[in-house]
Amino acid sequence: MSEKSYAHASNPCRQCTPLGASWAFKGIENCMSVLHGSQGCATYIRRYMISHFREPIDIASSSFDETTVIFGGEQNLEKAILNVAQQYNPSVIGIGTTCLSETIGDDVDRIIITLKKKYPDLCPLIPVSTPSYQGTQEEGFLRTVSAAVQALAGKYEFLGDKEADKSAEGAINLFTPMISPADMRWIKNVMEDLDMNYTLLPDYSETLDGGMWSDYHAMPPGGTPMERIISMDQGEASLELGSAYPDEWRPGYYLQKRFGVPNSRCGLPVGIDETDRFLTILSEISGKEIPRAYGKARSRLIDAYSDAHKYLYGKKVVIFGDTSTVEALYRLVSEIGMDPVLCFTGSPTGILPKTIERIPQPEASTEPPLIKENFDFGDAESLIEELQPDLMIGNSKGYKISRKTGIPLLRMGFPVHDRFGAARLRMLGYEGSAQLLDRIVNVVMEEKQSKSKVGYTYI
Numbered sequence: 001m002s003e004k005s006y007a008h009a010s011n012p013c014r015q016c017t018p019l020g021a022s023w024a025f026k027g028i029e030n031c032m033s034v035l036h037g038s039q040g041c042a043t044y045i046r047r048y049m050i051s052h053f054r055e056p057i058d059i060a061s062s063s064f065d066e067t068t069v070i071f072g073g074e075q076n077l078e079k080a081i082l083n084v085a086q087q088y089n090p091s092v093i094g095i096g097t098t099c100l101s102e103t104i105g106d107d108v109d110r111i112i113i114t115l116k117k118k119y120p121d122l123c124p125l126i127p128v129s130t131p132s133y134q135g136t137q138e139e140g141f142l143r144t145v146s147a148a149v150q151a152l153a154g155k156y157e158f159l160g161d162k163e164a165d166k167s168a169e170g171a172i173n174l175f176t177p178m179i180s181p182a183d184m185r186w187i188k189n190v191m192e193d194l195d196m197n198y199t200l201l202p203d204y205s206e207t208l209d210g211g212m213w214s215d216y217h218a219m220p221p222g223g224t225p226m227e228r229i230i231s232m233d234q235g236e237a238s239l240e241l242g243s244a245y246p247d248e249w250r251p252g253y254y255l256q257k258r259f260g261v262p263n264s265r266c267g268l269p270v271g272i273d274e275t276d277r278f279l280t281i282l283s284e285i286s287g288k289e290i291p292r293a294y295g296k297a298r299s300r301l302i303d304a305y306s307d308a309h310k311y312l313y314g315k316k317v318v319i320f321g322d323t324s325t326v327e328a329l330y331r332l333v334s335e336i337g338m339d340p341v342l343c344f345t346g347s348p349t350g351i352l353p354k355t356i357e358r359i360p361q362p363e364a365s366t367e368p369p370l371i372k373e374n375f376d377f378g379d380a381e382s383l384i385e386e387l388q389p390d391l392m393i394g395n396s397k398g399y400k401i402s403r404k405t406g407i408p409l410l411r412m413g414f415p416v417h418d419r420f421g422a423a424r425l426r427m428l429g430y431e432g433s434a435q436l437l438d439r440i441v442n443v444v445m446e447e448k449q450s451k452s453k454v455g456y457t458y459i
């Protein structure tokens with residue numbers, strides 16, 4: 001399915017795999033990340049995450065030099081882990097690999113086993129293999145959530161003298177792909193409105209979008225407690241949100257196979273259909289009615305769809321970014337009467353074409369959209385010039401094309417570093433979809449006004 005080899009990417013539509021790992025580790029309480037490789041990788045990732053979330057981000061590095069590259073990085077990793085354990089006193093340390101450590105073939109799993117024997121009092125370590133020449137930030141994120149569950153679920157020995165978290169028994173295990181902290185807070189509100197016992201992993205709703213501190217915290221408060229992840233084997237059910245990812249990236253699949261916890265999946269709850277589906281699954285699992293307020297929000301969204309129809313029907317749109325985000329946006333623009341002419345992602349997994357092909361063709365489309373994966377902005381530019389869409393929806397990396405072609409870009413996904421408020425961008429649920437719809441309509445209206453010879457008057 002891949003369009004071409006990674007070697008030829010020109011301005012790729014993806015960031016690096018350990019970036020996703022570092023992001024997911026931010027959703028575990030008191031977890032500190034170490035990247036096994038050169039310092040530049042940690043710096044690049046910190047820079048990207050800070051410019052998107054506008055929060056302080058600490059990521060340690062095993063800090064390779066020339067000798068490490070030749071003789072291996074075991075000693076460096078040991079030193080990095082011990083330093084981090086001493087300076088941060090974390091509950092968990094997450095270790096992501098980089099291109100360099102993967103290329104020289106460091107066996108991090110073996111190094112971790114040796115370290116645990118040597119230092120039995122060390123906190124739990126979660127290694128995850130994240131070579132960037134093989135994946136994207138999305139893959140790194142999902143692999144890390146899965147690795148955290150595999151490393152911790154059912155491992156009660158990590159609790160030491162502490163009691164197991166009994167409150168986690170019978171909880172629903174909820175897993176999300178990369179969404180904004182504000183959308184994550186919406187998911188938590190839904191679970192609270194339904195009075196459901198849940199464990200959300202990861203939970204970076206506070207760590208990547210927190211309040212002001214009066215005292216400095218080496219690790220921001222918030223995140224899924226390790227004890228809750230350990231007790232996931234006792235969950236009543238799991239629910240995975242996002243696209244149909246490979247089994248090995250899916251923590252719910254693992255919990256089902258290893259511990260018999262029933263698992264369900266639905267796409268990100270964006271738009272009417274997928275939000276209905278999400279709420280129905282929760283209602284079935286919990287046996288509880290969806291509160292009336294949700295029905296009212298749904299009704300308002302349908303009303304907004306009909307109000308927006310005259311502005312949006314048949315407008316051509318290009319969507320790009322991570323698989324789950326592109327899938328969710330595709331469903332939404334189809335519901336609101338737009339014509340998605342091109343969907344692309346930097347991910348090379350084959351998931352996006354299969355997913356979009358299964359969704360009924362939008363009413364406004366005269367032909368199926370072009371779906372490209374392992375795609376870069378170099379290729380996208382000529383295609384977009386040819387397709388002449390009315391709008392592009394995706395991350396800030398599309399800015400150059402937008403500037404060159406004059407096609408407006410609505411920023412969603414990751415990274416959004418040339419606009420403010422990325423951590424609070426909403427698209428999940430009826431309200432989030434309505435907020436995104438408002439933004440789409442306003443971009444289309446603004447574009448029409450700015451291109452009009454007579455401007456705009458209101459009598």
Ligand code: SF4
Binds near residue numbers: 042
């Ligand atoms: S070398 Fe690899 S892991 Fe490091 S920043 Fe570059 S792509 Fe990411």
